[in-house]
Amino acid sequence: MQPERTAPTLELPGQRNRSYWVISLRRLLRKKIGVGCLTIILIMYGSGILAPLVTPYGFNDQDLSITKQGPSLAHPFGTDRLGRDELTRIIYGLRTTVIITIVTLVTGSLALGITLGLVAGYFGRSIDTLIMRVGEVTSAFPEIFLVLIIVSTLKAPITDWVRGVEDVVGFDIVSLGVVDYLVLSLALAIFSWFGMARLVRGQVLQARENQYVEAARAIGATTPRILARHVLPNVMGPVIVMVSAGLAGVAGSEIFLSFLGIGIQPPTPSLGLMIFENGSISVLRSNPHLLLFPVLTLSLLLFTFNLLGDAVNDAFNPRAR
Amino acid sequence: MGTYIARRLLWLPIILLIVSFITFALGRFGPGDPVEVLMGQYADKEVVERIREQRGFNDNIFVQYGRYLKNVTRGDFGESFKYRGRTVSELLKKKMWVSAQLNIAALFLSVSIGIPLGLFAAFKQGTFWDTGTVAMTLLGQSIPVFLTAPMLLLIFALKLDILPTHGWGGLFDTRTILPAIAMGVPGIAIITRLTRASTMEVISQDYVRTARAKGLSESMVQRRHVLRNSMIPVITTLGFSLAGLAFTSFIVERFFGIPGIGNLFIESIFARDFPVINAVIIIGTTLFVAANLIVDLIYPWLDPRIRLGGAYAT
Numbered sequence: 001m002q003p004e005r006t007a008p009t010l011e012l013p014g015q016r017n018r019s020y021w022v023i024s025l026r027r028l029l030r031k032k033i034g035v036g037c038l039t040i041i042l043i044m045y046g047s048g049i050l051a052p053l054v055t056p057y058g059f060n061d062q063d064l065s066i067t068k069q070g071p072s073l074a075h076p077f078g079t080d081r082l083g084r085d086e087l088t089r090i091i092y093g094l095r096t097t098v099i100i101t102i103v104t105l106v107t108g109s110l111a112l113g114i115t116l117g118l119v120a121g122y123f124g125r126s127i128d129t130l131i132m133r134v135g136e137v138t139s140a141f142p143e144i145f146l147v148l149i150i151v152s153t154l155k156a157p158i159t160d161w162v163r164g165v166e167d168v169v170g171f172d173i174v175s176l177g178v179v180d181y182l183v184l185s186l187a188l189a190i191f192s193w194f195g196m197a198r199l200v201r202g203q204v205l206q207a208r209e210n211q212y213v214e215a216a217r218a219i220g221a222t223t224p225r226i227l228a229r230h231v232l233p234n235v236m237g238p239v240i241v242m243v244s245a246g247l248a249g250v251a252g253s254e255i256f257l258s259f260l261g262i263g264i265q266p267p268t269p270s271l272g273l274m275i276f277e278n279g280s281i282s283v284l285r286s287n288p289h290l291l292l293f294p295v296l297t298l299s300l301l302l303f304t305f306n307l308l309g310d311a312v313n314d315a316f317n318p319r320a321r
Numbered sequence: 322m323g324t325y326i327a328r329r330l331l332w333l334p335i336i337l338l339i340v341s342f343i344t345f346a347l348g349r350f351g352p353g354d355p356v357e358v359l360m361g362q363y364a365d366k367e368v369v370e371r372i373r374e375q376r377g378f379n380d381n382i383f384v385q386y387g388r389y390l391k392n393v394t395r396g397d398f399g400e401s402f403k404y405r406g407r408t409v410s411e412l413l414k415k416k417m418w419v420s421a422q423l424n425i426a427a428l429f430l431s432v433s434i435g436i437p438l439g440l441f442a443a444f445k446q447g448t449f450w451d452t453g454t455v456a457m458t459l460l461g462q463s464i465p466v467f468l469t470a471p472m473l474l475l476i477f478a479l480k481l482d483i484l485p486t487h488g489w490g491g492l493f494d495t496r497t498i499l500p501a502i503a504m505g506v507p508g509i510a511i512i513t514r515l516t517r518a519s520t521m522e523v524i525s526q527d528y529v530r531t532a533r534a535k536g537l538s539e540s541m542v543q544r545r546h547v548l549r550n551s552m553i554p555v556i557t558t559l560g561f562s563l564a565g566l567a568f569t570s571f572i573v574e575r576f577f578g579i580p581g582i583g584n585l586f587i588e589s590i591f592a593r594d595f596p597v598i599n600a601v602i603i604i605g606t607t608l609f610v611a612a613n614l615i616v617d618l619i620y621p622w623l624d625p626r627i628r629l630g631g632a633y634a635t
Contacts, residue, residue: 140336142609144568145602146343152590153347252465259467260571260587275467279576281486284474295468303463 020237028315037308044301048094057085059092060267070289077293080278086290090297092269097301099181100188100254101247108189109196109243116193117200118227122208132201135194143191147253150187152262158183180264188253192246199242203235210234237316244312248305255298271298326618333610340606341393341599345386348595349378393603399596403589409600412585417604420574420581422492424566426501428559431508436555438509439516440548446521454513461510466569470503470576487578500577504569515558520551557616567605 028034047054063083071078077086120131159179207213208231216226257263258272259279266273274294283290373379380388392399398409442454477499478486485496523529524547532546533539571583578584582601589597 137332137336137339140332140610140613141340142602142606145605146340148590149344149347149598149602255467256568256572259575260590262590276575279471281474281478281578284471285479288471288475291471295465295471299463299465299468302465306463 024237024316028311031311031315033307034311034315037304037311040300040304041308044094044304045098047091048096048098051091051095055085055088055091057088059089059269060084061088070287078287078289080290086293089269089274090271090294093271093274093294094297094301096181096258096264096268096270097251097254100185101250103181103185104188104192104250104254105243105246107185108192109246110239112189112193113196114200114232114239117197118204118231120197121201121204122223122227122231128201131197135197138191139194141191144253144256147184147187147191147257148260148262150190151183151257154187155179155183180268184254184257184263188250192250195246196239196242199238200235203238204231207231207234240316241309241313244305245309248302248309251305252302329614329617333607333614336610337603337606341390341603342386344599344602345389346382348599349382349385389599393600398600398603401594401597403592403594403597409596412597413582413600413604416580416582416585419489419579420570420583423497423500423504423573423579423581424570426492426497427504427508427566427569430501430505431512432559434505435509435512436516436552439513439555440520440543440551442513442517443520443524443551444543446524451517454517458510458513461506462514464506466503466507466572469506470500470573473499473503474576487576489579489581496577500573500579503576504566504573507569508566511558512555515555516551519554520547523547523551526550556619559616567609 028038051059061084063079065083067079067081067083069075069079069083075085075087077090080086080089116131116135120128162179213226213230216230221229254263255270255272255275258270259276261273261276264270264273271294275291275298278287278290278294378385389399396410398413401407401409401412404412438454442451445451474486477484484499488496490496529542529546532542537545570581571587573579574581574583575587585597586601588594589601
């Protein structure tokens with residue numbers, strides 16, 4: 001990651017041939033904090049995604065002869081009460097975080113939020129009022145309570161339904177833990193779209209008045225084309241900022257719900273679940289590493305997310321330049 | 322202004338109705354039939370059916386919900402499934418008081434440390450003290466309760482052995498100290514940063530310079546002209562941090578074994594104790610919405626420049 005090695009180009013005033021994205025990305029990569037955060041997150045996400053390849057053990061490989069060992073060369077983070085390798089479980093726990101954050105952000109903020117924001121802002125009138133009112137009401141709900149209830153009650157019926165699908169398709173889906181991921185992500189997505197929709201709507205209201213939109217309409221461009229080609233690119237900057245600022249919140253919610261025993265179910269590893277299992281005073285007294293390693297990983301992740309959010313804001317926010 | 326308040330107040334019952342209906346309906350249609358939960362797995366089929374009829378579980382869901390709502394308005398949340406023979410109200414009353422005390426302690430810590438610290442940093446702007454405070458708050462805000470709680474336990478309860486590990490003995494008990502600190506740390510950090518930022522903005526205003534120029538004493542300037550204006554954003558955040566505190570309350574209660582509402586709620590979800598779940602959600606939602614409303618109403622009172630009613634401007 002050394003962006004500065006590219007050949008220096010002469011920047012003449014008035015000659016703006018580099019796009020907004022290239023400039024913003026450069027601004028981000030020029031900052032040590034930005035690069036540091038990106039590296040840490042890439043490592044965490046990469047190891048999470050490639051978990052089966054980078055871990056020497058399986059997340060559920062038990063070895064009762066080496067339970068509750070401290071850190072050693074064979075097991076850098078020690079082993080848990082069933083002799084499972086702690087580092088392996090943390091990496092698989094990261095995979096859970098990766099999946100939940102990506103699915104939630106893509107479905108909630110990006111798909112739902114941007115679409116509804118575009119629609120509300122561009123068409124205005126009653127459709128705008130409807131979307132914004134629904135959004136206001138959802139954001140007035142105490143999110144965490146409803147997510148709790150939705151996840152804890154809807155999971156069983158959905159699992160049954162997936163089992164039905166399994167019989168038809170012929171291979172195992174439930175044991176992959178997909179249902180947990182799905183239900184949790186969707187429940188979180190329901191409550192996470194409004195902030196994005198409101199932002200995009202505000203941006204669209206501004207962009208809509210521009211002459212290039214009028215020009216596009218004058219030459220007969222269709223509405224979807226105007227939205228996708230002329231309006232959307234101009235609202236993407238703040239969207240990126242908001243997504244990066246929201247990462248920590250989504251990751252935190254998943255970990256919180258799993259900690260309460262409602263999100264991800266064992267044996268699928270999740271950082272929240274590991275903290276819950278080892279979050280008692282007796283574990284802390286006898287084997288503090290079982291609690292501290294997951295907690296430290298989680299803290300590092302949330303901390304980098306927060307720092308990255310600030311760095312991205314500095315780089316991508318048009319007002320900051 | 323009047324119509325705005327009226328409209329906001331109208332939203333309160335509507336939101337409550339929607340939320341309570343959703344939880345009520347999910348409780349009925351979700352897994353774990355209420356009567357089977359109540360009677361246990363091996364209950365006689367006939368008895369189950371009789372109880373179902375007796376308690377009205379065979380009625381239309383809206384009829385059931387209406388009946389439930391009527392009881393709730395009289396303060397009757399029904400009887401707990403798990404703790405036989407105890408009404409939800411008496412169960413909640415005790416637990417809520419515990420959680421409320423814990424929250425009050427944490428809020429008190431956040432305000433009593435955060436505001437002076439923020440003012441201090443703002444008035445020492447640019448010095449070592451300022452930088453140090455900012456660094457500390459950045460750290461405090463980024464550390465999740467998941468880390469503070471076990472760390473506090475490890476250091477003060479296990480290694481130094483000066484404070485008890487868990488349990489509950491009221492607001493003025495040594496056992497309250499650690500959980501309150503664990504809950505208070507993010508609040509302290511947020512309030513410090515906010516106080517600092519808004520105070521620094523106010524200090525640079527012309528009217529502060531005018532106040533100094535006309536010969537007011539420094540303490541007078543700070544109290545009358547700076548503090549009053551710089552507290553506006555801080556008070557708004559207090560409302561939000563109340564909601565955030567409820568969030569961390571779950572974690573802290575679990576780590577420190579405090580018999581509060583958070584622990585009860587989790588227990589109830591595992592036991593499918595629907596009367597308790599519904600009651601906690603209705604009360605929680607009321608508090609949440611009311612806190613937001615109060616903050617919104619205090620805001621223009623503090624700062625006449627803010628006019629209400631401009632729904633969602635941008």
